[in-house]
Amino acid sequence: MSETALRAAQTRFVADLEETPLATTDQVDESTPPGGLWLEAWRTLRRRPLFIISSVIILFLIVLALFPGLFATQDPTHCELQNSLLGSTSGHPFGFDVQGCDIYSRVVYGARASVSVGVLSTAITVLVGGVIGALAGFYGGWLDAVLARLTDIFFSVPLLLGAITCMQAFPDKTVWVVALVLAVFGWPQVARIMRGSVLSVRNAEYVTAATALGASRAKNLLRHVLPNAIAPVIVIATVSLGAFIGAEATLSFLGIGLNPATTVSWGGDINQAQNVLRSNPSVLLYPAAALSLTVLSFIMLGDAVREALDPKSRKR
């Protein structure tokens, strides 16, 4: 005890109450506006330049796909051979391609094929892959074993190889056919991600709590598990939308995609342009740039969404 007496700095200290005011224990903070996970993700998103740029481009593309007539007055399929490879003139800012078609209007009209194939195949993959992945992850057991093997079988076929092989079987190569073929080989990726995500959510305590409240298995899956497991699927869907557009262009480039006689597509135009690459590179440049920009903006959007939905950045 005598020792403690010497230790001057360690005597009793009580802070001034004025300087250390007491707060009500566990008071609700009402200063911030209310918002859920999605609202907060949106608040983060709308301030990110990556998101703003990519979504502006994508919105523009959608308008382009829906109303190409607003932007181009020329008919993209009206081609005169005498104009072949002519440079830019008034009314034809990008010049003409080999067949003498207006490049500008072909680029504008090409957006429709790309965007619709991308959107359609993504919608199908998310639907099919999402359902299969969610069922496999949630119910487990033999259903999981069967579905997971099925997924693996499709997953083992590379997207393009499978698509090239399948496309041969369809004489009538419409947008729907291309989208369907791409989706057939694209869904396993979504299914795998959905399954993993559902697996990580299905044992959460709020799911158990809902069971104890009397919710059935199916209700639990729909109301609690899916909304909490969907975020990674949204991210992968955004990125793969870009990938599908790229794949469609590749198929068209190879001449087995959309029918070039009936549908204007960037891939087909790139195919046409490669023959004159050395003499007239600009013919290739425009459709290629449009394609790159489109794919890039979907990948950027996916990145931005991923960051906004990242559970680590969520407020605790």
Add this chain to the structure above:
Amino acid sequence: MSEIISSTRQEFVDPNSPLLEIIDLDVAFKSAQGRDVPAVRKANLVVYPGQTVAIVGESGSGKSTTAHAIIDLLPGTGRVTGGQILFEGRDLTKLPAKEFVGIRGDAIGLVPQDPMSNLNPVWKIGYQVAEALKANGRAKGAEAKRQAAQLLTEAGLGDAERRLKQYPHEFSGGMRQRTLIAIGLAARPKLLIADEPTSALDVTVQRQILDHLETLTTELGTAVLLITHDLGLAAERAEHLVVMYRGQVVESGPAREILRDPQHPYTRRLVASAPSLASRRADTAAARAEVVERAEQVADAAAQEGGTLAAEAASGPAAAAVTDDVLTIENLTKVYKIRGAGPRAAEFKAVDDVSFTVRRGTTTAVVGESGSGKSTLAQMVLRLQTPTAGRVLFDGVDVNGFDRKAQFAFRRRVQPIFQNPYGSLDPTYSIYRTIEEPLRLHRVGDKRSREATVREMLDRVSLPSSVMRRYPNELSGGQRQRVAIARALALRPEVVVCDEAVSALDVLVQAQILALLSELQAELGLTYLFITHDLAVVRQIADRVCVMQSGTLVEHADTETVFEHPQQEYTQALLNAIPGAGLVLSGDR
């Protein structure tokens, strides 16, 4: 062991000059907007050589931040913005990063909080201990190996030679914590910072490890800075207490003095709420008796009216006569098959032949350490798991005989409240939707009456109705637990199973929630089955106690009897392990 101790640097240590002196320390974290958010403000504390000082505070009080500032291990954007940290007279805040390497481990050791994540799972224990010796230049090669074995023996791990060759996953939590202590003390530091060293462990293991740490540091003359949320534990282990609250030191002084005569209002609150401290025993018993009396009246009244709404809705077996013993558990057993190679698949009895009854309107606590089977028992009572043998009778009817419809009705009458308030609420549901969900599931009322119920429930758990539009991630742990309680009570259940319902909360919040639970019990005539590992809490809320040990029920009696005259050695050990239980506060009532 003596050999190692003799290798400690023989320096003259003046016991009266401070080893560590923190003067007006300010620590701030950079927010996402780039502003400095203060985490610690004007903190002062002194540690003398060989002394044990404890920093006590709730989560977010800045206690860990202060400790991490000392060894320059502030996470993320944290940095010291003012003040001094003098270690043996040198200001650590001005030390270049290179020189700090020599201080960490060598002069100041750290025992981190979580034994599960602080050992690298891919390296053998021996390698990790030897690494600590090598990094601080204490030993190399074969010598390091020999010393590592000695360190483990020292930390209380028998058969050290063999232990060195094992991997962390082969160790229990207590063994890992002992390993971390061995690593922390490997270089014979003068100061050991122990950041919640035993919070993740069972009480009996906690006691053993703290006892051992105390002996060890006394022998070595190491000063200890103990960071803890548990006032009882701090008072028991440290001579000097520093109480922190919202980043500031509100009170410091000799441990006994602070407990006996807390001055700052926060400290007073803390002392009053600490469940482990002996002072509240008399009041609690009286208060409990009153609660139970009221609860029984309400429950009886409801029973005489022919049962509650839920009982009416229930047809068939569930609507049988209302009895005094709302729950009867008979020879309940749950066996898990442990996945193994074919015929050698082992069986594990999680719950082994447990029987007891729960009287309507009372609280029965089921106490046990991790692995005692208490949570499995709760799950079987809730019918979330099917027993291997035995029965759970609810109002005299076996719950496992229920068909779909009867089970749905049963769900309405028995509700759980889970431990983790961060996990038990769906993050995509607003608070309104969360509390409304049970009503919607059971098709109770229309939209307007449901909203009225949600408002009433929020009011009952003392939350403003403005939180309805908020989401769980915007609320604190205590508030979420209130929401979970509101959800559980929305259907007016008769029995509530609280599975570690207050374990994850800070002491003051925990005291609030326990008070709330008692109040609701009296008002609504609820019956609680209270699953917990914390005997100290049991005293505050329970009327009867079931003590479980590795699946079996070892003791079952009134709370007073269990606390005053425990019959079993195991119960005795649990009681003794409550931190601060042994503290006798002279001058107390």
